[in-house]
Amino acid sequence: xxxxxxxxxxxxxxxxxxxxxxxxxxxxxxxxxxxxxxxxxxxxxxxxxxxxxxxxxxxxxxxxxxxxxxxxxxxxxxxxxxxxxxxxxxxxxxxxxxxxxxxxxxxxxxxxxxxxxxxxxxxxxxxxxxxxxxxxxxxxxxxxxxxxxxxxxxxxxxxxxxxxxxxxxxxxxxxxxxxxxxxxxxxxxxxxxxxxxxxxxxxxxxxxxxxxxxxxxxxxxxxxxxxxxxxxxxxxxxxxxxxxxxxxxxxxxxxxxxxxxxxxxxxxxxxxxxxxxxxxxxxxxxxxxxxxxxxxxxxxxxxxxxxxxxxxxxxxxxxxxxxxxxxxxxxx
Numbered sequence: 001x002x003x004x005x006x007x008x009x010x011x012x013x014x015x016x017x018x019x020x021x022x023x024x025x026x027x028x029x030x031x032x033x034x035x036x037x038x039x040x041x042x043x044x045x046x047x048x049x050x051x052x053x054x055x056x057x058x059x060x061x062x063x064x065x066x067x068x069x070x071x072x073x074x075x076x077x078x079x080x081x082x083x084x085x086x087x088x089x090x091x092x093x094x095x096x097x098x099x100x101x102x103x104x105x106x107x108x109x110x111x112x113x114x115x116x117x118x119x120x121x122x123x124x125x126x127x128x129x130x131x132x133x134x135x136x137x138x139x140x141x142x143x144x145x146x147x148x149x150x151x152x153x154x155x156x157x158x159x160x161x162x163x164x165x166x167x168x169x170x171x172x173x174x175x176x177x178x179x180x181x182x183x184x185x186x187x188x189x190x191x192x193x194x195x196x197x198x199x200x201x202x203x204x205x206x207x208x209x210x211x212x213x214x215x216x217x218x219x220x221x222x223x224x225x226x227x228x229x230x231x232x233x234x235x236x237x238x239x240x241x242x243x244x245x246x247x248x249x250x251x252x253x254x255x256x257x258x259x260x261x262x263x264x265x266x267x268x269x270x271x272x273x274x275x276x277x278x279x280x281x282x283x284x285x286x287x288x289x290x291x292x293x294x295x296x297x298x299x300x301x302x303x304x305x306x307x308x309x310x311x312x313x314x315x316x317x318x319x320x321x322x323x324x325x326x327x328x329x330x331x332x
Contacts, residue, residue, distance in 0.1 A: 006042035007034050010080040012066055012112075013087030014046035017191045018128070021235045022084060028060075034082060035124060035179065036245030045076060048087070067108040070115050077112065078119035082242055084126045085112060090198035091132060091158035091294065098157055105161040113169055117177035124179040126242050129166050129254050131184050131227060132159030135297045146256065146302035155297045156199075166254045173252030181241040182254035186229040186302075189267075189318075190325040199294040203228065206264075207271050207322055210279040211329060219288035222265035225300035229259050230321040233313065240312055248310065255312075256304040262318045270319040274326050 009026055013019045023046055026032060030041050044060055051063045062069065062076060066087050069076060077083055087108075094101030109127075116123045135155030136142030143150050154160040166182045173180035191204040202219055203226060209216035229237070237257040272280045304312075 005040060007032070007039040007081045008043040008045075008079060009041055010045045010047060010077055010083045012047045012083070012085050014061075015048035015050050015052055016086055017193060017231070018185075018188065018234055018238075019046070019048065019086050020052075021231055022086070022238060025235060025239060032239065033243035036243070036248070039081075043080075045080065047076070067103070067111055070108070070111045074115050074118075077115050078123070080123060081121075082124045082126065083112070083116060084128070084238060084242070085109065086128045088128070088162075089158075090196055090201075091156060092197040092199045092201070092291075094158040094161065095156055095199070095290075095294065096197075101157045101161055105158070106164055109161075109165040110168060113165075113172050113178065117172050117175075122176070122179055124181065124242060125169055126238055127165060127169055127180070127182040127254075128238065129162045129182045129184045130159060131186050131256065131259075131299050131302065132156060133163040133166070133184065133254075134299045135159060142297065142299065144301060146299040148256065148304050148306045156294055170252040170254075179246055180252040181244070181249065182252075183237055183241045184254055184256045185234050185237070186227045186257065186259035187298075188231055188234050189228045190321050191231065192325065192328065199291050200226075202291070203264075203267070206267065206283060207325065210271060210282040211275050211322075211326055213282070215282045215284065217284045217286050217288075218264060218268070219286065220264055220292040220295055221287070222268060222285070223263055224292070224296055225261060225263045226295065227259040227261050227299055227302050228315075228318060228321075229257060230315055230318075230324070232321075232324070233257070233259075233315040236313055240310075244310055250306075255307055255310070256302050258304060258307050258312055258314045259302055260315045260318050260321075261301045267318060270322045273319060274322045 089104035133152040169180040187200040189204045190207045205216045
């Protein structure tokens with residue numbers, strides 16, 4: 001653990017898109033609020049099974065399977081004041097391979113919680129959960145509006161694994177063994193890079209690829225409504241969560257991050273506004289029943305009085321995320 005006034009932070013899944021953005025915010029020497037107190041980051045450790053080619057050679061990066069590192073090198077995690085846990089197999093992978101999701105998400109997440117619970121000091125664990133913990137069934141339809149009191153009923157393995165970890169971390173916090181901040185992110189759009197196996201991947205691809213002169217498919221009905229976070233709002237939410245003290249956070253339950261409710265058709269119109277007709281012409285609209293079934297089972301509108309009370313910022317209109325991504329292409 002670092003000295004008074006300084007803090008040590010570990011980010012798992014640091015080579016993912018959100019991980020890279022978060023690491024850029026939480027640089028060594030930066031001043032951040034942790035548990036209600038202003039601290040200076042004295043040490044930052046970035047953990048991922050893949051390290052970017054342009055990674056700094058200052059010892060910050062640790063490459064390896066997260067589960068193996070927890071077992072073999074627990075001091076990486078127990079020596080930190082804050083662990084931000086982003087590493088996760090994505091929704092499509094978890095639905096296609098139950099064991100993959102259980103091992104990469106649930107069992108590794110449990111191992112991390114137990115590791116931190118054994119630390120000599122009370123570590124803050126900031127967990128990136130998901131709105132995929134909500135879903136509907138024929139006898140218990142999904143609520144039209146998700147609120148702080150809506151009952152979670154995940155209808156995919158990814159959401160179920162996230163929910164189980166939320167509850168496990170809350171129990172450890174209730175016992176006083178860790179400080180827990182579980183934040184439910186929406187699908188983040190627009191993500192740069194390449195498509196991944198997430199069922200929601202198209203929600204970035206349908207903007208990202210056309211703006212780069214490439215074709216993309218929209219596999220769902222354009223009337224489908226989704227809830228999104230912009231990349232900026234997702235990172236801001238994680239940073240704000242770690243700033244809140246235990247008493248203000250209250251019961252160690254997860255919090256729904258404020259998001260943007262938008263239809264896929266409205267996303268197409270945002271693409272048209274920023275990229276013009278040429279960009280929209282690069283879209284195809286071939287339905288994929290599996291993807292549509294998963295995504296249509298997720299919430300379409302959400303609000304959180306708790307997030308408002310804790311001063312989480314509201315997200316901007318979706319077109320602003322498209323405008324930001326287009327501007328990033330010009331910078332690069």
